[in-house]
Every structure is written in C-alpha cells, then in structure tokens.
Amino acid sequence: MSFPSQPIALTPSTAGFSSTFPPEDVFATRTDRASVFRGLWKKATVVYENNIGLLLMIASQLSGTCMNITVKILNELDPPIPTFEIIFIRMSITYFFSILYMQRASVPYPVTGPPGVRYLLAIRGVTGFFGLFGIYYSLIYLSLSDAI
Numbered sequence: 001m002s003f004p005s006q007p008i009a010l011t012p013s014t015a016g017f018s019s020t021f022p023p024e025d026v027f028a029t030r031t032d033r034a035s036v037f038r039g040l041w042k043k044a045t046v047v048y049e050n051n052i053g054l055l056l057m058i059a060s061q062l063s064g065t066c067m068n069i070t071v072k073i074l075n076e077l078d079p080p081i082p083t084f085e086i087i088f089i090r091m092s093i094t095y096f097f098s099i100l101y102m103q104r105a106s107v108p109y110p111v112t113g114p115p116g117v118r119y120l121l122a123i124r125g126v127t128g129f130f131g132l133f134g135i136y137y138s139l140i141y142l143s144l145s146d147a148i
Contacts, residue, residue: 068135068144075140083136087129 048055067090074081102110113121
C-alpha cells in the first residue's frame with residue numbers, strides 16, 4: 001500500500017461542495033417548495049399516527065407534572081391554600097369536563113355509571129380521593145421530587 005507523498009488538500013470542489021450555497025436548484029420554484037413541504041408533512045403525519053399512544057403518554061405526564069408544580073406553589077403561598085380546597089377545585093374541573101364529554105359522546109348513565117358496577121365506581125372514587133389527598137398533602141412537607 002503506497003501513500004501519496006504530499007497531503008491532499010480538500011477544496012470545495014474536491015470535497016463535493018459546489019461554489020454556491022445553497023445550490024440554486026434545491027428550491028428552484030414555488031412548486032418545488034410546496035412539494036417538499038407536502039413530503040415533510042406526510043412524513044410527520046406518519047410519525048404522529050404511528051406514535052399517538054406514546055405522544056398521549058408524554059402529554060399526560062407533562063400535564064401531571066405541571067399540576068403537581070402548581071400544587072407545590074399554592075402550598076408555599078402565605079397563607080397556604082388548604083389541601084381540601086385544591087382537591088375540590090381540581091375535581092370540580094374534572095367533573096365538569098367529564099360530564100360534558102359523556103353527554104357529547106352519548107354515554108348511557110353519565111353521572112352514576114351502569115347499574116352493575118356502581119359500587120366499584122364508588123370504591124374507585126373513595127380510594128382515588130385518598131390517593132390524591134395523600135399526594136397533595138405530602139407536597140406540603142416534602143420536596144416535589146420526594147413527594148412524587
């Protein structure tokens with residue numbers, strides 16, 4: 001194997017670059033730009049459709065994090081807002097939007113649920129309240145990273 005005696009100098013022409021940047025033919029006409037945009041939009045749509053579950057999980061985690069940060073800020077006010085008041089406001093907003101969605105989607109028994117599982121819904125509501133109360137109450141005494 002032999003090596004050249006002198007180093008090869010990389011000039012724009014030997015490195016594969018043209019003398020003009022960006023090349024004139026990349027976006028020569030408006031039609032080319034529109035087709036490039038349509039191609040990018042199509043690819044983004046495919047990525048979105050293939051990952052909708054993951055994107056919804058990310059949105060859910062971001063919303064939960066923002067909610068916990070807001071609770072921590074409300075607990076550090078002088079005087080702090082009581083935990084029961086924060087839970088009442090949060091659950092009132094949740095109840096309003098849930099009823100609105102269920103009426104719009106024509107869900108049967110939107111307020112009480114189906115007759116066969118009402119006791120399960122009541123148990124879920126009670127345990128959910130104590131879980132939410134525990135998390136929000138712990139935000140009073142713990143740092144945000146320790147409470148969650």
